[in-house]
Amino acid sequence: MTDLTNYRNIGIFAHVDAGKTTTSERILKLTGKIHKTGEVHDGEATTDFMEQEQERGITIQSAATSCFWNDHRLNIIDTPGHVDFTIEVYRSLKVLDGGVGVFCGSGGVEPQSETNWRYANDSGVARIIFVNKLDRTGADFYRVVKQIEDVLGANPLVMALPIGIEDNFIGAVDLLTRKAWVWRDPNDPAKYEIEDAPEDMTGIIEEWREKLIETAVEQDDAVMEKYLEGEEPSIDELKSCIRKGTISLSFFPTYCGSAFKNKCVQMILDAVVDYLPNPTEVKPQPEVDLEGNESGEYAIVDPGKPLRALAFKIMDDRYGALTFIRIYSGKLEKGMTVLNTFTGKSERIGRIVEMHADERIELDTAQAGDIVAAIGLKNVQTGHTLCDPDKPATLEPMVFPDPVISIAVAPIDKGASEKLGIAIGKMIKEDPSFRVETDQDSGETILKGMGELHLDIKVDILKRTHSVEVEVGSPQVAYRETVTKRIEDTYT
Known part of the structure; x- marks a missing residue:
């Protein structure tokens, strides 16, 4: 099994048509999870597998998958962007440790962007920002960054600047290294060159790099003292500061690109690994009593602790009901008996599967930090806690909006x-x-x-x-x- 420190449980969320599912598709292609990129407008995106999604070109339900990048396991949930399916975003963010907020380079902060951001704030989810579609007419990276500050009240930490815009967009400058990542071959998304940044961008690069450093060093007194004495922090020191600030929600690393044109998605993957938390770095889930009040106990992310797991989604398909589960502590094994604290009844885990959209990979066991699906549960509903029958405890339940x-x-x-x-x-x-x-x-x-x-x-x-x-x-x-x-x- 992958070490817990190399886990990243993330969601990808956005307003409808910001390019969220296209970004997910490029991530799966770059990580080798899929070998052919499917386009949303063709009804062939991997995570949009419902007939209705393929026909309408929108995401209707959240879909789970996983992949590997730089020896790190990424458990990914792609969520809908339409306001009518906000429930899917809410219950996904409830069980995730980090997220990628995708914003349209021309549309900027849109209504569902605000709703998603509020849910992420409520759930304490660390985030990376991806300003997408910079190849689109009317795109303006700097305007969108300002909107994120003004409308969302967020603190975007700009990590990369676009090279060109609209039809002339070819890549981005990494502010940490001052190097340009340039894509010149439209037929090979994995092929890019790292070279010196354009000379005509020197002024703006130094301006934004200084802002980045001044914000980042506030996370570490020793690094800040070094900076104030006139010594520039090393890249490793800056990365450590950025990681601390991201996990504490002090700021949100912000990148730019065009997922559809296969540009800069590698930067997002690197940032997920470098800056988003692993399951042991987030606030433990509180346990509650029968009235829903916190008991003072927490589900510690440790495979050796008693089982604590939350059912966050039920999906009925041709093979039967799938119960999607986030395991917070302990282990889940095929054939074991667990207690549903909501019903007070025992349930047997028939099978455990890892999901890749609508495909399944059979597992014998899963551990704290995993997001899996269980087959064979009879009376489990969204928000129910599954736990060790000998050491029962209930996790904080979900609250759902009323229909309109x-x-x-x-x-x-x-x-x-x-x-x-x-x-x-x-x-x-x-x-x-x-x-x-x-x-x-x-x-x-x-x-x-x-x-x-x-x-x-x-x-x-x-x-x-x-x-x-x-x-x-x-x-x-x-x-x-x-x-x-x-x-x-x-x-x-």
């Missing part, structure tokens, strides 16, 4: 009512932001979700996945009259 829009549905085939109920039950288990109720006055089945697109997708899933076609309409409004005052009258 409703539709009424009825099966076209009147004999399919029971089938509809079973299908909706499975869908609710997968998606805690999706609800159903029966109107007491009209008898209608009311589906509730986070937006029109959210419910459109659910209706489509009913048809394609569960073979239940429904009629869709607006919920009926029951009008009632109330007697407001007493009136006496006499009939003659």
Whole structure:
């Protein structure tokens, strides 16, 4: 197994169309996880495997995968960017240690960027910023950096400056080394050259490099004293300072590039390894009592401790229900019995699998720090804690938003009512932001979700996945009259 210090559990999040899934695809290609790059607009991205995702060109549900870079294991969750599927971002960030926030070089900070950033702040997730699409018309790296400061109230630590912009974008200058990373072969994304930075950028490079150093050295008194005495810190000293500041959320290393044009994604991978925390470097998960109050105990990231794991996602596929689990302490083994502290009942782990989008790799065991999926769990739902039956404890639960829009549905085939109920039950288990109720006055089945697109997708899933076609309409409004005052009258 990989040493825990070489783990990086990260999510990739962004506003819709900022290039998040394209970035994920390039990461998988560069790390050798896939051998052919699939494009989102062609419906061939690895992590967009639902039919609805491939047809619409957007991410609808989070997808997990893993890869290796510089002897480090990267467990990656690619999340949706559309506001209707925010729940997927929330529950992913809840179990991750770090993240890559992708911003469009022309669109800048957009509405879902703010929501995602707020969730990441609430979860205490360390982040790297990637200003993407600098090859796009209207792209402006410096404007986006200013927006991140002003709109998000964040402190972006600029680590690289773009060389060229829009059609002339060819790479970036690494401010630590003052070296230019240049991509000149559009047919070979792995091929780039490291050379001296352009002479006409000397002034701006020194300006931003000084800002970087002044911010970084604040993380280490000894390095700061050295800097104040006129001695420039070494690159290793600066990297150590940047790592400390990133993990403490003091600032966010900021890079630039074009994932679609295969430029600068290597810089992001290096930064994930160099600056984002391993599972032992983040704040331990608090354990809570039955009322949800912190007990004062914590799930220490250690394979030798009692099992503490959180179920953060349920997915029903053709092989049965998959329960996605983040293990915080202890070990999970195939065939072992665990306690679900929410139900108070024991569950047996039938199989353990490592996920690569919709593909599975069988495992015999998993340990603290791992993100895996379990097969065979019967009554586990999102947010439930799985633990050692002999040493039970509950982790902090998840809180889900209430739906904001409703539709009424009825099966076209009147004999399919029971089938509809079973299908909706499975869908609710997968998606805690999706609800159903029966109107007491009209008898209608009311589906509730986070937006029109959210419910459109659910209706489509009913048809394609569960073979239940429904009629869709607006919920009926029951009008009632109330007697407001007493009136006496006499009939003659």
